[in-house]
Amino acid sequence: MSGTFYGLGVGPGDPELITLKAWRIISHAPVIAYPAANGNESLARKIAAPFIPEDVTELAIPVPMRREREPAQEAYDEAAKLIARHLDDGKDVAFLCEGDPLFYGSFAYLLDRLAGKHPTVIVPGITSITACAAQIGRPLAARNDILKVLPGTLDAERLKQEITGADAVAIMKVGQHFEKIRGVLTELGLAERATIIEKATREDERITRLADVPAGERPYFSTILIYQGSEAW
Structure with a gap:
């Protein structure tokens, strides 16, 4: 049985602006994924840091911030494969998104690649x-x-x-x-x-x-x- 893919909006920066639902999922998901633009520290992960348990598996997803679409599309293809392996093993994966997952967010590209094959839940966040x-x-x-x-x-x-x-x-x-x-x-x-x-x-x-x-x-x-x-x- 597949795990559930969660897209969690963690808000603009203040950890106290994370919703109770997102906090609950972060606290219990065995796998936490987040974007790391150009290999830099992930702001989404930094926002949610107070609520991430120590024993989770973390997936830093490298996202190249470039004008050309191809490098980013390739990165999302690889990220979707990596996340899918955990979902296929029956593990829930929570993907952390700055602001709201569907408002100018990179989550949309993973949603397109994974939602048709795995149960997916999206939790909106403060934009x-x-x-x-x-x-x-x-x-x-x-x-x-x-x-x-x-x-x-x-x-x-x-x-x-x-x-x-x-x-x-x-x-x-x-x-x-x-x-x-x-x-x-x-x-x-x-x-x-x-x-x-x-x-x-x-x-x-x-x-x-x-x-x-x-x-x-x-x-x-x-x-x-x-x-x-x-x-x-």
Whole structure:
């Protein structure tokens, strides 16, 4: 009998934001897997660390963060085979995901490869954009506002088009695209209305108005929130 494949959202960074259901599964699963981008320490594992038993089998899944799709697809193929071996042995496998498993998460690629062959349970988690809104104490949107979630990887012209047509915007995957994004927001006259939240809910969290970020600085692990609707905030 196959083990169950769990996709667990562990939230944006604060371990206390893990749901009770995810905590219960982490505490009892014999195998814990998590992504390790480019061989670096896994943030998902770091978030869940207080709840991982000492006697579990851990699978660090190497995920190459590159623009080309092929290396990542090959990594997911190998990861799915590795996880499947444990599932075929009747062991449950819990895959830890930053934020929510199905919101810009690598779990989706494993889901596609494993769900049809093994029982699968997905536990949602707190997303980075909702955590960021909570940290700055400002609603994402209200009433008839249109909220758009945009990846910072879009080209400048597409970003302009999407931002112009929305009351509220959350820009993710900022990283190396920060200067491009700042240029677009400055051109649209929104730099003063944009807030950048780095490492939301973590001990080293930083919240800054976009206009106040020093030239040449590139805030990683960050989300930008912009509101240009009609509500008072």
